[in-house]
Amino acid sequence: MTTTLERPPAAAPEGPPAQPRPALRALSGVLAAGAAVGVGHLVAALTDPVTSPVLAVGSALIDAAPTPAKEFAVRTFGTADKPILVGSVGVVLLVFAAVVGLVAWRRPRTAAVAIGLLGVAGAAAALTRGPLTDVVPSVVAGVVGVLALQLLRTRTLPGAGPAAGSPASATDAAVGRSRRGFLLALGGTAAVAALAGGGGFVVGKVRDAGSAARRALGLPAPASAAAPLPxxxxxxxxxxxxxxxxxxxxxxxxxxxxxxxxxxxxxxxxxxxxxxxxxxxxxxxxxxxxxxxxxxxxxxxxxxxxxxxxxxxxxxxxxxxxxxxxxxxxxxxxxxxxxxxxxxxxxxxxxxxxxxxxxxxxxxxxxxxxxxxxxxxxxxxxxxxxxxxxxxxxxxxxxxxxxxxxxxxxxxDWATDAPVLTQSRIDVPKSLATLAKDKPVIAGVAWAQHRGIAKVEIRIDDGDWQETTLADDGGIDLWRQWSFRYDGPAGLHSAQVRATDLDGETQPEERTKVFPDGARGWHQIQFTAE
The missing domain is CATH 3.90.420.10 (Oxidoreductase, molybdopterin-binding domain)
Structure with missing residues (x-):
């Protein structure tokens, strides 16, 4: 009788690499970028804070922005223009990192190059403003970003399904271990981002404390003291x-x-x-x-x-x-x-x-x-x-x-020589505010540093110019306050102001932009008189 040896069944081919859900993939990209930025920020805090990758890119954008864009930012956002810029860079980084995370499991090389480009961008921006050593925080950030994303990508199952004949329990255990490993990697990456960013903050505070201690020593007495102000x-x-x-x-x-x-x-x-x-x-x-x-x-x-x-x-x-x-x-x-x-x-x-x-x-x-x-x-x-x-x-x-x-x-293209212009402003009341009947005083300031203010005039509605009462003069390098008692009818009115300096020059009426050598024109408000 012939004995037939049966071959064991061939193992089923593994499926394509398993992928986390899209939200987790996007989160992976964000956390990898967060770890990169956090570590880069810490390295910059230990060397030079302005070389932090996000700040380096933001500073380069400021340099590259055309003058009209800068004028718009200062005019629209005032002193909040820079926080808004940093926040905008952060939002773009967040979206970019999420997209990188989404494609990382299907196109790992593309994702690695993309997140590495964050470091390249920071390094290139730093080079435009400083020495070669300024690129170190961005280079470190790029390396950390690539390694963090690679760590997260390799903490998932190597295949989509079990080999033929494998016990279901073994497959379930493998899935569980992989899921735990992936979640632990996510948590670890988040911790690195938080600890590095927090470390940079602490380093900055330590520096501030040292600076405060030095300033606590005070200043010397002047050899020539300022004269008392009137x-x-x-x-x-x-x-x-x-x-x-x-x-x-x-x-x-x-x-x-x-x-x-x-x-x-x-x-x-x-x-x-x-x-x-x-x-x-x-x-x-x-x-x-x-x-x-x-x-x-x-x-x-x-x-x-x-x-x-x-x-x-x-x-x-x-x-x-x-x-x-x-x-x-x-x-x-x-x-x-x-x-x-x-x-x-x-x-x-x-x-x-x-x-x-x-x-x-x-x-x-x-x-x-x-x-x-x-x-x-x-x-x-x-x-x-x-x-x-x-x-x-x-x-x-x-x-x-x-x-x-x-x-x-x-x-x-701003002016090379830029003497301060003769200017004036109405401070009381604020525009569209009410001028109280028991205190009908319009007041403000005027300045023409190193020339001084000779007079300030005000015009109510389309009436004649009337001279205001000037406060005491502190000197030609200082602004000067003025006031005017309004005795006109109640209701809605407008007020314009203009100043004349001690050289006899009066503010021109025509408005100009601040670029390239300062804004000109008369300040005007509307107010309601009781």
């Missing part, structure tokens, strides 16, 4: 004449406030000089200081806008710096460098050498500068818009020529 510079119920330091307007290009350790900071003064010098923070504080009340204005201030503030500043006069380094013949520009994302500023040499109170500032309203105001040191030149005079987070001053250096905003 009691009558402040009108009752009006905008504070001296702006509290935390209420100062702020306009700069940085997406994150530079946090500078004064103990390692230095200011280099060089260029066309006989004796270049590098000053530590303590060296700077040891120099004779002046204290002055000065009003600062931004060129982005629209007619009637709020980008104008007044403070009591403490700093080293430029005259002392010029004498110390020995400026050579032919210099026509002071070119300043900031820690604010590679920002540079162009100031006419004439404006820092003609006797006005131009200075390198270390204090505001009796306290060391806050981080947001430019700590450890910034520039201030009365009579010029801030974008050509008020460099914050100052690192270097180069005495040079306009032919050799072109500053950040000049490259973007």
């Amino acid at each position: 009691a009558g510079v402040q009108l009752p119920g009006m905008t504070p004449f001296t702006t509290p330091a935390d209420a100062f307007y702020r306009v700069d290009i940085s997406l994150v406030t530079p946090r500078i350790d004064a103990s390692s900071w230095s200011l280099t003064v060089d260029g066309m000089v006989d004796r270049p010098v590098t000053l530590s923070y303590d060296d700077l504080l040891a120099l004779p200081m002046i204290e002055r009340d000065i009003t600062l204005t931004c060129v982005s201030n629209e007619v009637g806008g709020s980008y104008v503030s007044t403070g009591r500043w403490l700093g080293v006069p430029f005259s002392a710096i010029i004498e110390r380094v020995g400026v050579q013949a032919g210099v026509d520009q002071v070119y300043s460098y900031s820690a604010d994302s590679g920002y540079t500023c162009s100031t006419p040499f004439q404006a820092v050498s003609d006797g006005r109170d131009a200075m390198v500032v270390v204090g505001l309203n009796g306290q060391p500068l806050a981080d947001e105001r430019g700590y450890p040191a910034r520039m201030l030149v009365p009579g010029l818009f801030g974008f050509v005079s008020a460099t914050k987070w100052l690192e270097r001053i180069e005495f040079t020529t306009y032919a050799k250096r072109t500053a950040y905003w000049t490259e973007r």
